[in-house]
Amino acid sequence: MPHTKSHLDGLSIILLTVLCASWGLQQVAIKLSAADIAPIVQSSIRSGGAMVLVGLWVFLRRKPMFEKDGTLWWGIAAGLLFSFEFVLVYFGLEYTNASRAIIFLYMSPFVVALGSQFFIPTEKLTRLQYIGLISSFIGILVAFGESFTFPSQDMLIGDCMLIIAAIAWGATTVVIKMGPLAKASSSKTLLYQLSVSALIMPIAAWISGETWADIHFTPVAIASVAYQTIWIATFTFIVWFWLIRIYPAPKLASFSFLTPFFGVLAGGLILDEPMTPALLVAMVMVGIGIYLVNRKHTPVVV
Numbered sequence: 001m002p003h004t005k006s007h008l009d010g011l012s013i014i015l016l017t018v019l020c021a022s023w024g025l026q027q028v029a030i031k032l033s034a035a036d037i038a039p040i041v042q043s044s045i046r047s048g049g050a051m052v053l054v055g056l057w058v059f060l061r062r063k064p065m066f067e068k069d070g071t072l073w074w075g076i077a078a079g080l081l082f083s084f085e086f087v088l089v090y091f092g093l094e095y096t097n098a099s100r101a102i103i104f105l106y107m108s109p110f111v112v113a114l115g116s117q118f119f120i121p122t123e124k125l126t127r128l129q130y131i132g133l134i135s136s137f138i139g140i141l142v143a144f145g146e147s148f149t150f151p152s153q154d155m156l157i158g159d160c161m162l163i164i165a166a167i168a169w170g171a172t173t174v175v176i177k178m179g180p181l182a183k184a185s186s187s188k189t190l191l192y193q194l195s196v197s198a199l200i201m202p203i204a205a206w207i208s209g210e211t212w213a214d215i216h217f218t219p220v221a222i223a224s225v226a227y228q229t230i231w232i233a234t235f236t237f238i239v240w241f242w243l244i245r246i247y248p249a250p251k252l253a254s255f256s257f258l259t260p261f262f263g264v265l266a267g268g269l270i271l272d273e274p275m276t277p278a279l280l281v282a283m284v285m286v287g288i289g290i291y292l293v294n295r296k297h298t299p300v301v302v
Helices: 010-033 039-060 072-092 096-103 108-120 125-146 154-176 186-208 219-246 247-270 278-294
Strands: none
Touching: 010 039, 010 219, 010 247, 039 072, 039 154, 039 186, 039 219, 072 096, 072 154, 072 186, 096 125, 096 154, 108 125, 108 154, 108 247, 125 278, 154 247, 186 219, 219 247, 219 278, 247 278
């Protein structure tokens, strides 16, 4: 197992920023190709394609993947949570709007923090760090809270789906960190999740009424799926699971608040979507929050 660290360093901060920017751009990639390939079908292709790529990478490096290391059921559990999250996000967006979805989905870092409090004693947060998480979440509210009106019955259904998706997202990180997957290679951890997702997402696409017969392989669609498969689901996820092995999960999770802002910036630059002045205020609050979570402190925990 690699040497673990109690604080984020320069390398991890750079990598996290690249990951969040990549994940934010993925939102635009999905939108760009949605007319040619339905979103859940895109996710199915992404998971299956990345599973093949990661499997090939492991084979070429001659890394053992089937030794008895106690990770099987933990890997299946992480894969189910990973898949469940995406299914709920896609189905939830059928009932609620994107801004509300972002607000509820980014409750996930609190799930990681609370999970660490109970299951990963070495990674507990202080009161000031919890304040940092709250500051970042308020930044999300400032940026995306314009549509946060009293919900209709349909919206409540979608909101509940997104809340459960946030719990699944955070729980995935905690499960990986608290069990034997923390000692497994990042590629093995990812293969568990991609394999389960590659089985579940086509079923979810069928349930939602998305069909593979409606796929149109236009240049934009091919580029979008290639970006999601090669860069997002293969490279960035391997890096993310490597980071989880080495650095404290709650501190890593705090950077995820940057992802929707990169998505908004990419949407404004590529899709000419509107960007409001509140976005700057929100990004400042998120930045303050990330700083408070990651600043070095005297370890007095709650």
